[in-house]
Amino acid sequence: MTALDDRPGVSAAPAPPRTRRTTARLLTAALAAGLLVLVPVAAGTGAYPVPVGDVIGSLLHRTGLGGAELDRVAESVLWNVRFPRIVLALLVGASLGCAGALMQGVFGNPLAEPGVIGVSSGAAVGAVAAIAFGLNVLGTWTVSVLAFASGLVTVLVVYAMSRSGGRTEVVTLILTGIAVNAFAGALIGLFLFFADTAAVNQITFWQLGSLAQATWPKVLAVLPCAALGLGLAPLYARRLDLLALGERPARHLGVDVERLRIVLVLVIALLTAAAVSVAGVIGFVGLVVPHLLRMAAGPAHRFLIPGSALLGALVLLAADLAARTVAEPAELPLGVLTALLGSPFFFWLLRRTRRRQGGWA
Amino acid sequence: MRGLKLSRFAPSSRPVPPPPAAPGEVLAEAEGVGVHLGGRPVLDGVDVRVRAGELLALVGPNGAGKSTLLGALAADVPVAGGVVRVHGRPAPRWSAAELALRRAVLPQAASLSFPFAVEEVVRMGRAPWAGGDREGEDEAAVAEAMARTGVTGFAGRPFSALSGGERARVALARVLAQRAPLLLLDEPTAALDLRHQELVLRLCRERARAGDAVVVVLHDLALAAAYADRVAVLRAGRIAADGPPAEVFAEELLSEVYEQPVEVFPHPRTGALLVVPRRTP
Numbered sequence: 001m002t003a004l005d006d007r008p009g010v011s012a013a014p015a016p017p018r019t020r021r022t023t024a025r026l027l028t029a030a031l032a033a034g035l036l037v038l039v040p041v042a043a044g045t046g047a048y049p050v051p052v053g054d055v056i057g058s059l060l061h062r063t064g065l066g067g068a069e070l071d072r073v074a075e076s077v078l079w080n081v082r083f084p085r086i087v088l089a090l091l092v093g094a095s096l097g098c099a100g101a102l103m104q105g106v107f108g109n110p111l112a113e114p115g116v117i118g119v120s121s122g123a124a125v126g127a128v129a130a131i132a133f134g135l136n137v138l139g140t141w142t143v144s145v146l147a148f149a150s151g152l153v154t155v156l157v158v159y160a161m162s163r164s165g166g167r168t169e170v171v172t173l174i175l176t177g178i179a180v181n182a183f184a185g186a187l188i189g190l191f192l193f194f195a196d197t198a199a200v201n202q203i204t205f206w207q208l209g210s211l212a213q214a215t216w217p218k219v220l221a222v223l224p225c226a227a228l229g230l231g232l233a234p235l236y237a238r239r240l241d242l243l244a245l246g247e248r249p250a251r252h253l254g255v256d257v258e259r260l261r262i263v264l265v266l267v268i269a270l271l272t273a274a275a276v277s278v279a280g281v282i283g284f285v286g287l288v289v290p291h292l293l294r295m296a297a298g299p300a301h302r303f304l305i306p307g308s309a310l311l312g313a314l315v316l317l318a319a320d321l322a323a324r325t326v327a328e329p330a331e332l333p334l335g336v337l338t339a340l341l342g343s344p345f346f347f348w349l350l351r352r353t354r355r356r357q358g359g360w361a
Numbered sequence: 362m363r364g365l366k367l368s369r370f371a372p373s374s375r376p377v378p379p380p381p382a383a384p385g386e387v388l389a390e391a392e393g394v395g396v397h398l399g400g401r402p403v404l405d406g407v408d409v410r411v412r413a414g415e416l417l418a419l420v421g422p423n424g425a426g427k428s429t430l431l432g433a434l435a436a437d438v439p440v441a442g443g444v445v446r447v448h449g450r451p452a453p454r455w456s457a458a459e460l461a462l463r464r465a466v467l468p469q470a471a472s473l474s475f476p477f478a479v480e481e482v483v484r485m486g487r488a489p490w491a492g493g494d495r496e497g498e499d500e501a502a503v504a505e506a507m508a509r510t511g512v513t514g515f516a517g518r519p520f521s522a523l524s525g526g527e528r529a530r531v532a533l534a535r536v537l538a539q540r541a542p543l544l545l546l547d548e549p550t551a552a553l554d555l556r557h558q559e560l561v562l563r564l565c566r567e568r569a570r571a572g573d574a575v576v577v578v579l580h581d582l583a584l585a586a587a588y589a590d591r592v593a594v595l596r597a598g599r600i601a602a603d604g605p606p607a608e609v610f611a612e613e614l615l616s617e618v619y620e621q622p623v624e625v626f627p628h629p630r631t632g633a634l635l636v637v638p639r640r641t642p
Binding site: 019020108109110241243244245246248249251252253254294298299300 | 464468476478481489491
C-alpha cells in the first residue's frame, strides 16, 4: 500500500458508472464535433487566410462530393502546406494521447508518460542518429525505424528498472526517467558534436518539437506506425482495466499478464516513435490528456484509450494552430508550447500525488 | 467487451468452463508440496485436499505458510517439489483463462491503481466469462455479489474513497461475482468488524453448502471453529493437524503450535467450541 493505491477520489465527483458511461458518450461526440470544426478553421487560418466555406468546398471537390476548386494559390496553400500539417498534427496528437493512456495503464501509475519517463528522448536518440549521420538505408522510413528501435529499447529499460515486486512506485519511475533522459541527452549531444552544421540546425529545430516541416511523404512515413498502434490499443482496454487490480488479481481473472505487457510495450514504442520521428519531442500531451478524461469520465480504458487519441489529436491541432499564429509571422516551437502549458500541470499532479500518499516513501 | 471479442483472432481458443462438481469431488489438492521463497523453504511436504461442498480453514501462527499454501493452490506460487492439481490437472498445465473459470482468489490486501467505481470493480469479476455462454449471467452475478456483501449502497463511489473494511468487502464481491467453483480467500475477515466477519463467513459457508469448495485463511480460531467443516493447522511450513474443528482444536496442540497457552471449551449455552488464549489475571 505504499505505492499508488491510495488516491481517494482522483475523479472529481463520485459519479456512478452509468452516468460515467453517458459522459463518455457525450465526450466522444463533443470531441468528434470539435475536430470537425477545428480542422477547417485551422486549414483556413494562417499567413494566407482562406475562408472556412472555401476550405470545405475544396475538400468536397477533392473527394468528389461537389464543392468547387479554388484558385491555384489557395489550392496549393491548402493541399501542399496546411493539410499535410493538419493530418500530421492529428496523427501525432492521437499517438501521444493514446501512448500516454496505455503507459499509465501498463505501469498502473498516472504519472507515466513517454516524455516524463524518457521514452520520447530515447526515441529521439535514434532519430537524431539518423539525421546526424545522414543515414538513409530505409529511405523516408529510416528516421521512423531508428526512432522505434531506440524507443523500444528505452521502454524496456525503464520498465525493467522501475519495477519491483510487481509495482511501479512513483519515485522509482521518476528517478528512472531522470536517468534515462540524462543518458539520452548525452547521446544526442554526442551525435550533435559529430554532425555537420546543416544537420546540427536540423536537429536543433527538430528537438524543440515542430510540425513546420510537414509534407505528404512524412505523413505516409508515420501513418503505418500510428495506424497500427491506434488500431491495436483499444483491443486491450478491458485487460488494462483488470491490470489496475494488480498483476496477480489480473492473472486470477484470466489475463495473460506477461503477454499483455510485452504487446503493450511494443505498441507504446510504436506510437511514441511515430510521433517523435516526425515532430520531435512534444511533451506532456500524453500526461495531461488521459488525466483530464479520467477526471471527466472515469478510468475505464474502453473509453479512455480512444478518447485520449481523439483529445490528443484535438489538443495538438489547437496547439499547433496557436504555435503558428500567436507570434506571426514567426512560429513558436510546438514542443516549447506544450511544455509551457504541461509542466505546471505535471507539477500540480506531483504535489497532489505526494499529498495523497503522505510523502514519498 | 468488444476488445475481447476481436482478440479471438489470438491463437488461444475460448476456454471451456468446468462441468458442475459432484459433492466431495477434489477441486484442488497439494501433494508433497514444497515452496521456496528467497531461498528459504516456506512449505515442506504439504498434503492437503480441497473438496466441493466443504469449507476448509487454514490456520496457524504468523509465517507458518498459510498464504503461501493458498498461493500454491491458486497456481500463483511455483512449487519446488510435489504437485498442485486444480480440478484434477496439474496447475501449470491450465492457461490463465481456464484457471479463471475454475478458481477465484481474494488477495490479502486489495489495491487499485485507478479510481474505478465499486460496481465497475465488482464487474471485473465477470471478465473470465466475457464472450462465453454464461455472459448473460453478468448482471445477476454482479447484483447478487454486491447485495450479499452489503456494498450495493455505495456502488457508485470510487473504490479509492472507501475505508479498509469497505474495500475488503468490495474485493470479496468481485471474487463472488466470478462464480468459480473453487474459492481461495486470504484473510477475508482481517479488516472487518464483528458483524461483517460473521457475514463473510456465513457467505463462505453458504457457498460451500451450494457445492463450491472454499478455502479461507483465518487468524481467528473461534471463527474457524464456528464455521469451518475442516481445519488445517500449519506450523513452520508443515501441516500439524488436519480434520474437523472438534478433533483438531485440542488445547495441547494449539498451545504448542502457537507457543501460547490456549483454552478450548464448549459454550455454556450452545455447546459450540470456543478457543481463547489462557490469560493470567
